[in-house]
Amino acid sequence: MKTRTWIILIAAFTLTALAASAWILMSKKSSGVAQVLADGELVRTIDLASVKEAYTFEVTTEKGTNVILVEPGRICVKEADCKDHTCVKMGWLQDQATPIVCLPHKLVIRIVDADGPDAVVQ
Amino acid sequence: MKGFSLKRLTLDAVLSAVALIIFVLESRIPNLAPVPGMKLGLANIVTVWSMFALGPLDTLAVLLIRIILGSVFAGSVTSFFFSLAGGMLCYLVQLFLRKILNPKQIFVAGILGAVAHNIGQMIVALIAFQSVSVLVYLPFLLVSAVLTGALTGLTAQFLLPLLEKACHAMKKDRRE
Numbered sequence: 001m002k003t004r005t006w007i008i009l010i011a012a013f014t015l016t017a018l019a020a021s022a023w024i025l026m027s028k029k030s031s032g033v034a035q036v037l038a039d040g041e042l043v044r045t046i047d048l049a050s051v052k053e054a055y056t057f058e059v060t061t062e063k064g065t066n067v068i069l070v071e072p073g074r075i076c077v078k079e080a081d082c083k084d085h086t087c088v089k090m091g092w093l094q095d096q097a098t099p100i101v102c103l104p105h106k107l108v109i110r111i112v113d114a115d116g117p118d119a120v121v122q
Numbered sequence: 123m124k125g126f127s128l129k130r131l132t133l134d135a136v137l138s139a140v141a142l143i144i145f146v147l148e149s150r151i152p153n154l155a156p157v158p159g160m161k162l163g164l165a166n167i168v169t170v171w172s173m174f175a176l177g178p179l180d181t182l183a184v185l186l187i188r189i190i191l192g193s194v195f196a197g198s199v200t201s202f203f204f205s206l207a208g209g210m211l212c213y214l215v216q217l218f219l220r221k222i223l224n225p226k227q228i229f230v231a232g233i234l235g236a237v238a239h240n241i242g243q244m245i246v247a248l249i250a251f252q253s254v255s256v257l258v259y260l261p262f263l264l265v266s267a268v269l270t271g272a273l274t275g276l277t278a279q280f281l282l283p284l285l286e287k288a289c290h291a292m293k294k295d296r297r298e
Binding site for chain 2: 001003006010013014017018020021024037039040041063083084086087089090091097098099101102103104106108110
């Protein structure tokens with residue numbers, strides 16, 4: 001194959017991925033119910049709309065501990081004893097588009113519709 | 123191992139050390155974007171270079187040594203499986219590309235290798251998290267893979283003629 005063909009194919013692929021990324025960022029839906037999953041299991045469900053006062057709780061798995069902060073309408077990871085701290089840097093989770101993921105501890109925090117279908121694959 | 127001369131063994135060992143150092147140093151760089159699994163993947167330079175300069179067997183050895191020792195020095199049990207799945211898928215893609223790319227197209231192996239690495243990681247993430255919610259990060263990871271893969275692929279491509287002497291010595295050595 002010609003170099004130009006490769007570049008066009010890769011450019012097309014990149015544009016598709018970019019469009020998908022943009023679509024994910026655009027399709028934000030706010031509030032709802034936050035689910036905390038550790039190791040694929042639902043450990044806690046929080047109705048963010050009904051939170052009146054901020055509080056924290058810990059989720060400990062065999063891999064480590066994450067301190068999760070809940071405020072009215074939003075949720076984030078405050079502290080984690082993992083190495084990369086990506087989950088802490090991801091900040092507040094306010095929409096359905098991008099869940100907070102902690103790879104080292106296999107922890108996911110996501111927002112779902114209050115009455116929507118559960119997206120957990122078993 | 124039979125067929126592995128001392129020269130070849132030494133070159134592979136040096137390459138493994140280089141890849142490992144790059145991998146460990148890179149793990150000290152803070153994440154540039156808050157996307158889980160996103161990284162520069164600079165050790166890919168060694169994989170691409172080795173695949174086109176030395177061949178599949180040496181590349182597999184260097185890659186596996188780097189993944190195993192990299193997880194020991196700068197990772198965890200979880201990161202080992204992410205690295206292994208990504209690394210193996212990347213290897214298979216580059217193994218195929220080795221036959222069809224000319225010397226001016228080697229950057230393509232860097233790009234598609236990085237893309238394959240992210241897809242491999244995503245498969246492990248889907249199994250580990252038992253949840254499709256991690257899948258939304260795939261498009262972001264793929265865009266970053268094209269950019270970082272182009273960087274590492276081009277680096278390997280420009281390195282190849284510069285290090286041709288070393289490859290020449292290797293090939294001569296293998297014929298003997």
